[in-house]
Amino acid sequence: MNDPRPSGSGIRRTVVILAIIAVIIYLLFIAAGVFGYKDGA
Amino acid sequence: MSSNTAAAHDHTHDHTHDDHHGAPKGLLRWVFTTNHKDIGTLYLVFSLLMFLIGGGMALIIRAELFQPGLQLVNPEFFNQMTTMHALVMIFGAVMPAFVGLANWMIPMMIGAPDMALPRMNNWSFWILPFAFTMLIGTLFMPSGGPAGGWTLYPPLSLQTGNSFAFVIFAIHMLGISSIMGAINVIATILNMRAPGMTLLRMPLFVWSWLITAFLLIAVMPVLAGAVTMLLTDRFFDTTFFSAAGGGDPVMFQHIFWFFGHPEVYIMILPAFGIISEIIPTFARKPLFGYTAMVYATASIAFLSFIVWAHHMFTVGMPLGAELFFMYATMVIAVPTGVKVFNWVSTMWRGAMTFETPMLFALAFVILFTIGGFSGLMLAIVPADFQYHDTYFVVAHFHYVLVTGAVFAIIAAAYYWLPKWTGNMYNERLGKIHFWWSVISVNVLFFPQHYLGLAGMPRRIPDYAVQFADYNMISSIGGFAFGLAQLLFAFIVWQCARGGVKATAQVWEGAKGLEWTLPSPAPYHTFDEPPKIDDSVVAHGDVAH
């Protein structure tokens, strides 16, 4: 179950998922800025 | 390293300095290290340095405010000091201190040989000195450092000179460092626990960091997005936050505080974890309501995402929004209250002793709760229209962050220093440091409540004469508190150099895996997984 020897694939999966989440949130909030634009004067 | 060691460690095979038998010598050890204890030490030393630099800035502020009239600095520089003091303390002192504690303690508390990603760990630390060199360096640039407050509200922050680009680059680097640190913590906790160390057997410090790390990953990219848009508004003619170009300056505040409020809890949840370790040890009694503590921490983390606008009640939101954010903010008092009640219940009918870590933990419980009370008052929108942007707010968040987060970090340092160095710190000096700090910090911040109620806005370099008395008292407290922290630096240095040898157990009532290791903890620990049973589980009685 909880092997103290880290399985490389488990760690890799965790890292990839978390990194993707971080990038998505970053882009999401930039997108919020872009779509928040009204037609500029 | 043996062939069946961590995949993450395989990469370090050919580094001769990554030796099983002890730390390598020389300065380069610290540059190339992938050892969680070394990196933890780097973080903690860096954080202490930043704490002293940020404290120096605070003393410039307090010196100018010592009496009415401008005597020492001009208003531009004063504003740079308030801005930099906040950035340095938040991103340079408090957050790295918690990451340092996480690096040192999490692997030792869950029975892991190291962090899951040792080389990334090295990188996330070494970004920081460069980021802060650049950030603090802006003070010496022709246009001066940022002076619009750490919240960087546009349009004011867009009036910063070209140094603004460096500020934003530094913030991006700090964010990347934090995200990497958070990923490392989560990957370690989820993948590297020793057999038998189930999630609900983990020490609360580990739990609080697991939750904090998720908060970090969720909100540091939000800050990055916000400052990216500031950068393009400032240098590339976009108008995200300019009404004249179709943008909205209030939107920045919404985005910023969507980051900013969870950020506040990023700085306090690990402190909750530390206090939940220390009080049971010195009460010689298991933590009261372990599971409730875990759920309370998780609830606070969840609520932190839906209360952001309570930082901006005066921007003119619709009534419905004001009511929603008021109610949501008030609800946070419930899980926070559960935590305080549980700490007091842990002490109740214990057999307490009062070594320095316990003293700081007790001061934390009382003074953090006072900060919580003023937080509850600030949640009440009609009253907040008076409190907002006054010294009442300054007093509130310094109670939460100084007597809260910083006291918890100091408590943690005293608590684990013997484990880190193998030596006991000087208990007599530790107690002097405690009493000196706890008295001066209240002289420093308590009168600021009165200043705010009497009508003194925050972030002003000079003030009307009716505010003079409290400001003078506050400044005296500030200098006394600053001096006390030099004593702290001395105590730490003295302990690292030598002293009475510490036992493995260190504290009579200490429970948990880290206390089964010798003091100082060897360079490599738990290469073989430890056996987990009730005797080493920090909170006894694992069934509840």
Add this chain to the structure above:
Amino acid sequence: MKNQNIVIVSIAVLAGMLLAVWGMFALGDNMPRGVTEFSQTAYDLHMLILWICVVIGVLVFGAMFVSIILHRKSNGVEAAQFTHSTKAEIAWTAIPILILILMAVPATRALILMETSEGAEMDIKITGYQWKWKYEYMDTGVSFISSLAQDSDIARQLNSGIDPTTVDNYLLEVDNALVVPTDTKIRLLLTSGDVIHSWWVPELGWKRDAIPGIVNTAWTSISEPGTYRGQCAELCGKDHGFMPVVVIAKPRAEFEQWLAQQPGYTGSDDVSALAQDTADDMTTSPEVALAD
């Protein structure tokens, strides 16, 4: 014997904490009650929550101090080993929820009062600039700039050598104060010409941000004639500390006399007629982009 100890220590701790609370109130300033219905409401709420916090604090910290005094190893006590109590945990989750509901009711009522600016008898537009305020009495042709009084401005320069205590109302005096009538519901429309400012007079009971591109609405009705002083509350650059707000409230007749003497005065002498015109064009929504 043991119970007797708890009682004695509890009484002592309680007395000590009440003394501490009394000391805090005796030593310190408090929020002003102010001169408007809303400022009184804000004050009452402030005191209500403060007292609730004091009572909770005395109970929680009291229990903690009793424990610190009695349950120490040097007293030779043996640590109990209990780790939970469902009853207690339900109680200290449920009771705070009830207290919060009790707080939320008057807070909600006060907020609704604050956010209802209908029925205003006159409108004043306030525009923040770095670092002064502009006041416009809508539809009367009267408008002027209000900035820091000159003697304060000289004294506040770095190393001016002037003792601030010798300056009248140091940093809280302006060249042209905002003059308003008493007992009149005045709608204030706040905006900014550059960065975000915040218009605040503690005696009126609120502050509200002046944001470029947005018109925020607030209202007040001052019950007592007098001079009320405040400051910009949102960091707005180097002279943020030097843009005070001064409001002089005069009885209605005196105010009308004053208004008619102002340069540029074109409007009617009946203030209540003024509001009718402007109320129709101005929206109460805070989200009006001027730039459009």
